[in-house]
Amino acid sequence: DAGVTQSPTHLIKTRGQQVTLRCSPKSGHDTVSWYQQALGQGPQFIFQYYEEEERQRGNFPDRFSGHQFPNYSSELNVNALLLGDSALYLCASRSRRQVQGPLHFGNGTRLTVT
Amino acid sequence: AQSVTQLDSQVPVFEEAPVELRCNYSSSVSVYLFWYVQYPNQGLQLLLKYLSGSTLVKGINGFEAEFNKSQTSFHLRKPSVHISDTAEYFCAVSEGMSASKIIFGSGTRLSIRP
Numbered sequence: 001d002a003g004v005t006q007s008p009t010h011l012i013k014t015r016g017q018q019v020t021l022r023c024s025p026k027s028g029h030d031t032v033s034w035y036q037q038a039l040g041q042g043p044q045f046i047f048q049y050y051e052e053e054e055r056q057r058g059n060f061p062d063r064f065s066g067h068q069f070p071n072y073s074s075e076l077n078v079n080a081l082l083l084g085d086s087a088l089y090l091c092a093s094r095s096r097r098q099v100q101g102p103l104h105f106g107n108g109t110r111l112t113v114t
Numbered sequence: 115a116q117s118v119t120q121l122d123s124q125v126p127v128f129e130e131a132p133v134e135l136r137c138n139y140s141s142s143v144s145v146y147l148f149w150y151v152q153y154p155n156q157g158l159q160l161l162l163k164y165l166s167g168s169t170l171v172k173g174i175n176g177f178e179a180e181f182n183k184s185q186t187s188f189h190l191r192k193p194s195v196h197i198s199d200t201a202e203y204f205c206a207v208s209e210g211m212s213a214s215k216i217i218f219g220s221g222t223r224l225s226i227r228p
């Protein structure tokens with residue numbers, strides 16, 4: 001049973017560029033959340049998707065956007081990259097049917113903005 | 115607003131010694147509490163969770179945590195650590211188990227000395 005998978009594992013972009021990160025949730029999960037983890041800090045909630053719509057959002061600018069597909073996979077898009085966007089981006093999934101089920105995290109995409 | 119404070123950024127201990135990682139939270143509503151572990155270059159793995167009931171919660175890898183409502187604390191303990199426990203540990207809180215928005219602390223790096 002594959003867990004949460006993220007691609008790519010590493011990415012280097014230049015300031016001002018745009019980036020797309022991808023996530024496939026654990027089998028049976030329908031809800032995907034994205035987190036940003038800066039170096040030496042805890043993860044910060046970006047947003048959550050289920051039923052192909054953004055349901056909750058953290059304190060992140062509109063440069064951060066996402067999408068969820070009918071197969072529950074998800075993308076995180078960041079426009080006009082800033083140096084401060086360099087971080088590990090974590091995707092997490094869960095099933096809404098399992099009310100007390102925990103979040104399952106992927107290994108993340110390490111984004112470096114130069 | 116919810117918040118989580120991990121009082122120690124780093125905790126060095128000798129192998130087979132006991133360890134306690136401290137966590138305090140603040141919230142105006144009932145909360146659910148978690149401890150996650152992050153090994154190098156990996157995502158987060160759930161160690162244990164407190165939803166309700168017994169205030170002493172047992173998790174994986176021999177870890178346990180005690181919920182103390184009066185002191186708003188959820189400290190993590192292990193009676194005897196191993197080299198393999200070297201990792202970053204995150205305390206986290208959510209307002210509901212079904213919510214994917216989890217607030218993480220800044221983490222405690224546990225380093226085990228032989």
